[in-house]
Amino acid sequence: MTRKSENGWRGKETENETPSPSQAAPAPQGDSGRIAGRAAHSIRSDFAAVPRVAKQRERYGSLDGRIERPLPDPQPSTSTGSPDRRKRDAWLLLAIIGDDDIGAARRYWQTHAPQAVAGVPTGDGWTWDDQKQIYVGANRHQVDQRDLKRLSLLFALAVAADLRRLGSDVATGATPIDEWQTAAAQVVKDAAITQGALAAGGFDNLTTELREIVTGGAEKAPGLAFSLSKLANFAEDIEQHNPRADTVPGIVDRMALYSSAQNGVLEAVKRESHAGAKNPKGQLLYLFERNLLGDAQHCRDTDDAEGCTECTEAGWVPIGSLPLPGLRSCRASCACSMQFSLTGPATDQAGKSYYRPQIIQKSDDDDDGHWVTINGVHVFISESTGRIVRGPSSMVGKKPSEIGKRPVHHHEQTNPKKPPKGSGKRTVEEKPTARTKSEIAKQSATYVGKDIQRYAEEHNEPQFAKAIGGLSYDDNEPVDVVAGTGGKVDHGVELKTMVGNKASKLTMDRYAQVRKVEWEREKNATFHTVVIDDREAYPEGDESKRAYYYRRGVAGSARVNSMYRAKNIGEVKRLMKMPESELPEGAGRTDQNVRDGKWKFFADKQGRGYKNSKTGEIVRPKK
Amino acid sequence: MSYDLQINDDYSAPLASNEGYGDLGEWIDSLPVKDYPQLSHLWEWGWCQKPDELHNELTKAIKLSPPKSASAKETADGFLSLLDEYDGDLRVVTVSNGLSS
Numbered sequence: 001m002t003r004k005s006e007n008g009w010r011g012k013e014t015e016n017e018t019p020s021p022s023q024a025a026p027a028p029q030g031d032s033g034r035i036a037g038r039a040a041h042s043i044r045s046d047f048a049a050v051p052r053v054a055k056q057r058e059r060y061g062s063l064d065g066r067i068e069r070p071l072p073d074p075q076p077s078t079s080t081g082s083p084d085r086r087k088r089d090a091w092l093l094l095a096i097i098g099d100d101d102i103g104a105a106r107r108y109w110q111t112h113a114p115q116a117v118a119g120v121p122t123g124d125g126w127t128w129d130d131q132k133q134i135y136v137g138a139n140r141h142q143v144d145q146r147d148l149k150r151l152s153l154l155f156a157l158a159v160a161a162d163l164r165r166l167g168s169d170v171a172t173g174a175t176p177i178d179e180w181q182t183a184a185a186q187v188v189k190d191a192a193i194t195q196g197a198l199a200a201g202g203f204d205n206l207t208t209e210l211r212e213i214v215t216g217g218a219e220k221a222p223g224l225a226f227s228l229s230k231l232a233n234f235a236e237d238i239e240q241h242n243p244r245a246d247t248v249p250g251i252v253d254r255m256a257l258y259s260s261a262q263n264g265v266l267e268a269v270k271r272e273s274h275a276g277a278k279n280p281k282g283q284l285l286y287l288f289e290r291n292l293l294g295d296a297q298h299c300r301d302t303d304d305a306e307g308c309t310e311c312t313e314a315g316w317v318p319i320g321s322l323p324l325p326g327l328r329s330c331r332a333s334c335a336c337s338m339q340f341s342l343t344g345p346a347t348d349q350a351g352k353s354y355y356r357p358q359i360i361q362k363s364d365d366d367d368d369g370h371w372v373t374i375n376g377v378h379v380f381i382s383e384s385t386g387r388i389v390r391g392p393s394s395m396v397g398k399k400p401s402e403i404g405k406r407p408v409h410h411h412e413q414t415n416p417k418k419p420p421k422g423s424g425k426r427t428v429e430e431k432p433t434a435r436t437k438s439e440i441a442k443q444s445a446t447y448v449g450k451d452i453q454r455y456a457e458e459h460n461e462p463q464f465a466k467a468i469g470g471l472s473y474d475d476n477e478p479v480d481v482v483a484g485t486g487g488k489v490d491h492g493v494e495l496k497t498m499v500g501n502k503a504s505k506l507t508m509d510r511y512a513q514v515r516k517v518e519w520e521r522e523k524n525a526t527f528h529t530v531v532i533d534d535r536e537a538y539p540e541g542d543e544s545k546r547a548y549y550y551r552r553g554v555a556g557s558a559r560v561n562s563m564y565r566a567k568n569i570g571e572v573k574r575l576m577k578m579p580e581s582e583l584p585e586g587a588g589r590t591d592q593n594v595r596d597g598k599w600k601f602f603a604d605k606q607g608r609g610y611k612n613s614k615t616g617e618i619v620r621p622k623k
Numbered sequence: 624m625s626y627d628l629q630i631n632d633d634y635s636a637p638l639a640s641n642e643g644y645g646d647l648g649e650w651i652d653s654l655p656v657k658d659y660p661q662l663s664h665l666w667e668w669g670w671c672q673k674p675d676e677l678h679n680e681l682t683k684a685i686k687l688s689p690p691k692s693a694s695a696k697e698t699a700d701g702f703l704s705l706l707d708e709y710d711g712d713l714r715v716v717t718v719s720n721g722l723s724s
Contacts (some may be wrong), residue, residue, distance in 0.1 A: 036691060064675070275686070282675070282680065284682050318685055318686045318687075321689065340635070342720070346668075359691045427660065427663045427668070427669045429664070432672060435672075436670075436672040439632050440633055440715060442719060443632050443635075443719070444629070444719075444723065445629065445635070445719035445723045446724065447669035447718055447719050447720060448719060448720045449666075449667055450668075453626075453641065453644055453720075454645070456641055457641055461642065472640070473640045477640060478625065480625060480640045480641050480642070494625060496720065496721060497720070500722075504724060505721040506721060506722060507719070507721055511635075512625075512635070512636075515637060608708070621636035621705075621708075
């Protein structure tokens, strides 16, 4: 027999005493399952009206205090005549999910869910949009992830009511322990499968892989196997009147946790479902995740588990990075949820996790100082105070010593972690197909591998940066080395290293040229193109065999031997400071056709591009 | 020395600075070759003829073994965006330093 609550959620009416959840609420352990909101409140009020609590109190003492009279011994098994319970291994077999189990869970859901949403996971009038990860009703109503979480929590309350009733039955001796265990396990199983189905897009979407996630492992939450394993321990505790199984409220409260524990199942399946969602081109749609705190007290890091507070503070992180609810300090009481996004960090550009270093224009109130790298992040340290004044907010105001890492000054930039040139390749070069050869032959520039990059990084760029008093950029800015004073960028250098005999021409499409010209305009700096000719110096890096070629501005696609050949790096430095009108032949600008007008960046359906404000010309990466 | 990503014979876009690409390579070197063969091949030899697999490996690597350095992370994300942005069949992907014969 079922009865309907004020908000439409149904719980089984019981012949036995069921304590009010408000009275029997478990002591908070962190993100407890105490759900706020009107709907939850009405359910609680509804459940609170379950009769005969007073009678329970009369028989066994205070519901929220210690027991005043001993519990009766557990009822003997109806089959064996003695207290009985299944062995743990036998219980774990129950964690295997078959089609019949899916059917049973489906019926359980339909028994408990309000009519309006009963068809959501069963597919009756609702379809699942795998890309958006939402349910869409025949009437175009949508159940998004937030609604889904609400459904899940309300369902968990209904399950908790059933479990409390079962707990009360075994505690009072009304139900033999083996019957209780069987009934409780079935409710837990139905609940876990249903939570998984809600997250998977419906019962029919519970694939073998997702069923395995619902099942989980016996030793580690979340999952059905873990819950059943704990249930076996619980049975033993009841038999032996162990702590937290020696009072009616203790047993009833502990039973309810088996419902909230399935929140972890929902979140685990939700993550898996998002991680597998792809667009029609087969590209993944969700790459980042973050934690959303539930309406509860929030746990913090402990020695053996991460806290929900710290998980939330981490912001957007790559999907799969955070411990799932149920694995954190608050364990099964967790009320948090996970949110997923394709471009999560894009909205958090200023956040600490994805801070992007920027060269900042010097202002009047700027202090003198210098840029250094700490923990891979560029920061500006005040000369007078020795404290970080520019950089991630988590570092600003601190001294490098307080962060615990020695800063690497840019004038002594080295790459100690990187293996030296020729450290070996781990793969064998594939044999290109005829089509591959054809495609590569038509590409504008020659491809390069690890050895050349490593050579340039080890032998050329740091020395060049040091020689001109600059620093290397380590992101995708359109320059390689910048130089300036007091945080103001004066020069940007595009540095090319020529090592192969075949390479003798710069190849730069118009999009890349525009990007560099725009960088120069925005920074109010001077752009230089420098080619280091190491064709004779490679691979030893013999500087005596090195030659330099220079051109002011963006050289674009130019023959290297058409550029000005400098005698040494000292001459390159002089050329960089020389007025344009005094530059020798080959060193002067040839980029006037790109510098005409201003370019404005845009992104549309065809991708990114720049549009010229004067001529209307549009350039894109794709030809 | 900036690096460009070239796709097939009709697309070229800036990928990273020299140091940024080096950071990306350092991250790729930290990944197991058996799990990320195309990513490793591209880094070590400069070209890849199985770009769909490369795309999936890059996506998986960012998810499962995200770069610790902000620079490598940014370059890896940008790399993936460029592959996503390309609106045709991915046939060949190469990385160039902008020099040719």
